[in-house]
Structures are given as structure tokens and as C-alpha cells.
Amino acid sequence: MSCKLGFIFRKKNSNILSKFDPMNFIVTLTLQAIKKIYGEEIPESTVTLQETRKEFDGQVTIVTFPFTRFSKKSPEQTGADIGEYLVANSVDIEAYNVIKGFLNISLTDVFWLDQLDKQILKKDVGVLRRNGRKVMVEYSSPNTNKPLHLGHVRNNLLGYAVAELLNAAGYDVVKTNLVNDRGIHICKSMLAWQKFGNGETPSSSGLKGDKLVGNYYVRFDQEYKKEIASLMEKGRSEEEAKREAPLMMEAQTMLRKWEAGDTDVIKLWEMMNEWVYDGFEKTYKKMGVNFDKIYYESNTYLLGKDIIEEGISKGVFFKKDDNSVWIDLTGEGLDEKLVLRGDGTSVYITQDLGTAQLKYNDYHMDNSIYVVGNEQDYHFKVLFLILKKLGKSWAEGLYHLSYGMVDLPSGKMKSREGTVVDADDLMADMIDTARNRTEELGKVEGFSGPEKEALYEMIGLGALKYFLLKVEPKKRLLFDPNESIDFQGHTGPFIQYTHARIKSVLTKGGYKAEIIKAKPAILENTERDLIKEIVKFDDMVASAAENYSPSLIANYVYELSKLYNKFYHEVSIIKVEDIQLKNFRLNLSAATAQVIARGMKLLGIDVPERM
């Protein structure tokens, strides 16, 4: 086990300023000890601290193997030497024991109680010092031809949580969404609606706008396939049929008209996009995500040509005979890459180059995070490399937060095969499940109607969000629609339940935030374990932000909840006679609740007062 102490994750040269490292004095003292005893000066990084494993005495362990090189003694003796020194030179360290190359040290209960006071019983847990830096997080970035699905849900939750984390870690954060609202795929739904829609609108059909438009995208594909089939019957090859199908040719005509600014096409496009935006807005709202700035590709797709010129004049790009523009990245182990078509029109990377510049001009941010699936790893590698070659100083701050696809047991989600897990449906299902479970358990006596609904939503979405966020971003995620997401064990509802449980104890115990002076003489193990965990929180926030990894927070909050439940089970809180002890335990409970709530908030998950 031995989960490492939070601060060990910290990278050097970090931009994130933690308020303090509660264990850092141990490292300092150890360095002193080594200098004194062995006359050796060693870098801080050679002192490894880890949490003491449960089966041994102590809370913090120093690994002493590396010191034997110059101590010229056995690991046991080396540990004992240092242990003696630590106990003698710190009032906070009361004992040590040595097992092989591991020096386990016990900190005093007074120390732990101080830590609790210092770090937790204040308003701003998990809020690190402002670092004066600005970061942009782009996420979601949907196409306007179909509704959001489970893959988008992962993207949205990740992007939102990372933005929250960076904000907590001291950055100024700008959340952006780059909407892909143009192109051939959009024309397909437009055309299908025009041909087969009979004027259907969201209000006439009662359909959510994005769903309605999505239906026509599917319809296009169906009709298109029919045309292909009949052309092939007439003896065309598959490729010819695909190219010559009237629908496809019409869609391409429509795209050209759109680019030419044809009034009717633009009107249709605007109308249908509005429908989609209305739909997306509802989904985003339910999901609890939002943006500070929305970019539309219809406004940015022509950008980037200036950069192409710049690149040519700087000799970074070169032109081929057909006028197409390329960059040679073979020196970097990549390929030659097209950056502008021969006819002068943009490709994906052209507009991304332009958009990157636009974003920078707009915000002058120090860092810019793109939350985009790992299928685009190569694209972003190339994009960033090009910007660096162009000498853009800000290119160093770009980062592709690549995450794994969400797969079904049957493999990839495919809209054509109807295996897509729709975001709205999924959220609604989760809320239903929460409703059923909660009512079965009889947990909502005394709740008003709206309170119940709010609770079901909180739990259902909590389960879903936690399920998606607890997994490390870059790993692919398996989702089985037939197996509902759990509400027990390592889940969002478990953590929410723990929070509600604490709130209930606090209420029944008459807890008031002021009574913080009470302290027991001796801590129970469960109490010390809990304090130890709570004290790590700020460092966990720093690490999670640094690694763009909400899963670190998700797993931390789970660990904390488990420890609380153990504590809750093993000791009485409001029923102890000793008023001091009772108050202390209430404080500890309140502190735990505060960290749970704050940690979950960073993940975009709300926690209830009762459940």
C-alpha cells in the first residue's frame, strides 16, 4: 500500500505554490542528521518519505538504504543513528523504530492536533496561493450535427474538473469551447432536413433541438446508402457510387454555397444551429459545466493563412508544384505534413494554427490546455511542433490533455449502429436509478418533493461523474450499459453518503464552528489516521492540478471517506461524556466533511446534507 505523502508528487520548478509541506521539516532534519553524523551533504531528493505501513508503529517512514553508501553501516544501524538524532532534535518526534532500511518515526499527538488546527479549521481548504498565471482550458468542442454522447461526457467532466483544479491551485482560468459548427457533416443534416423534414421543428415535434438535428444526420446516411446501393446495382463501383450519389453531390454544393455566403443556406444553417445550441445548453446545464468563452469554427476556419505566409517567409514551410504548402518534420521523426491545400483552402491544422494564435491574442495566457481524445495525439504533436518552429514564445505553454476513449463491451460506440450512449439519456437513467434506490432504502422521509428530486439528481449525477473521473484520464474506459453504475463501495454515492452522515452527527451533536479549543490527551488510531489524511489535502490539490488528473482527487476523497467511516464505527462521537473529547470529535468530523465537500466540488460533484 503505502500511498506516498502528498508532497512527494511535486515536480521541481512547479508553478504551483503550496502553502506549506507539513512533513518537510522531517526532510530538513534528516539532512541535518546526516551532515552531523556522517559529515555528508546530500541533495534533498535523496530523502524519500513515505507513509508508514499499517502493520508497523509510526506514521512517517524514511527510507535509509541510500544512506548506507556513506554511513558505512548496516541499514539498521544507519536508521537508528538518524532516529536518535530526530527524537533528540525535534519536539514533534517522539519515537522511532527501524526495520531493515526503513526508519519509522512517530510524531506526537500534539503535532497532529496542531496540523489539524492549522490546516483545516478555516474557510479556504484546498485553495492554494494565487500564482499570477493564466491558463486556458478548452474542452467539449462538439460538432453541431448530433447530440452529445458518453464520450463527450467524459471530455466535459474532465475539462471542467481540470479547470476547477487549476483554479484551486492558483491559476486564473479561462474555460473555452471551440464549436465545430460548419463543414460537410453539418450540411448533411441540413440537406436531409430540407428534403425529408416537412418543416419539423423542436416545438412542433417536442424534440430537443440537438436530437432533432441528429435524426436528420442519421437520415442522410440512410438515404445516402440507398443511393449507393442502387448505383452499384447499375454497375458502378462502390467508390464511384459514393462519389456520384446525388445526395452527396448536393451536400457538397450546399457547402460551397455556405462558403459563398448564400442567404438561404446561411438562414437554414443559423436556424438549425440555434436548435442544436438550445439542446446543448440543456445538456451542459444538467451536467453542470460552463464556459467563459465560446469560439465557433465558422469564425475561425479561415484563420491561419497569415500563419502559412509567415511560415513560408521564415522558411519553415515550403510549397510544392501544385501550390500546396507543407512542413517537413522528418527530422523530428514525423512525416511531411500538409498545412494548406493546393487550391488555397484550409485543412484542419491550418485553422488550428490560426485559432491558437487568436486565443493567444485574446487572452495572453501562460498555458493552454486542449482536452481532446487520444485519437488526435498526432495532430497536436504536429500542431505544437509547428508553432514552436515558427518561434511562437507561447507555444511552450501548450498542452494536449489526451484521454482514452470510452468503449462499450462491444467496442467503439457507433452512431450508425445505434450503439451510442446518449448523454441526456444516460443522465436521466442515473437519476432514475438513484430515485429507485433511495426510495427502496427509505431515506427520504421528511423531504419535500423538490428536495427529493434535487437529491436524486445529486446522487445519480454524482455516481456517473465519479465513475468517469476516478479513472486516470489517459486510460481507456469501459462502460457496460447493461450493468448499472454502482452506488456502493468505491463510488460517488458512498462519498456523498459519508458527507451526509457527518452532517447528521454534527446536527445531533449541536456542533458549532467556534468550539475548536478542545483537545484530547491521546489520539485513537482512527483519529490520527483521519487527521493524517485530511492534512494531505492541499498537496493533493497541487499534485492533481500539476498532473491534470482529477482522478487523484477522486481517489483521495474516497480514501478519506473510508477512514471516516471506520472512525465513525469505532468510536462514539456525540455520546461520549467527556465534553472536550466530544467537541474534538465533532471538529474532526466537521473538518472531514469540509474536505470531502471541497474535493468533490473540484470534481464538479455536489454533496447532500442528508441522504
Place this chain on the structure above:
RNA sequence: GCCUCGGUAGCUCAGUUGGAUAGAGCAACGGUUUUCUAAACCGUGGGUCAGGGGUUCGAAUCCCUUCCGGGGUACCA
């Protein structure tokens, strides 16, 4: 082919400046409630950390290699 990311218990996952006997949850089995919320707690069983080699006092973790899976390698986005 080449590039890239994964492979840890039956299933889903933790474990990353290399450290002790690799941990949780689910599923299975057994126990805990006249006492602060049992969506909880405690216990049992379950592992060739994909295979092999190397570096090291020490490897799930670093290096090499093989196998398996995902993704990319478009004048699509």
C-alpha cells in the same frame, strides 16, 4: 510496416522522483444494528503485476525485447 498509448485478482480500477508481505471496490462466502444514517463496518478466499531478459542493495514502476489490445499514420475533423 512505422509511430503512439495501454495490459495489475473473475470484473472495474488504485499503486509514477524505483523501497517493506502489490492494495481497494464489485462479485462469492461469513459476521456486525434495542446505542450518533447498514448507500456503512469487520472478516475469509482470490495475483506468474501479459511473457522473457537487463540495470539496481531493491523493479508493477527504469531500459531492451516478444506477445495481445486501442488509436494514429488522409489535400477528414
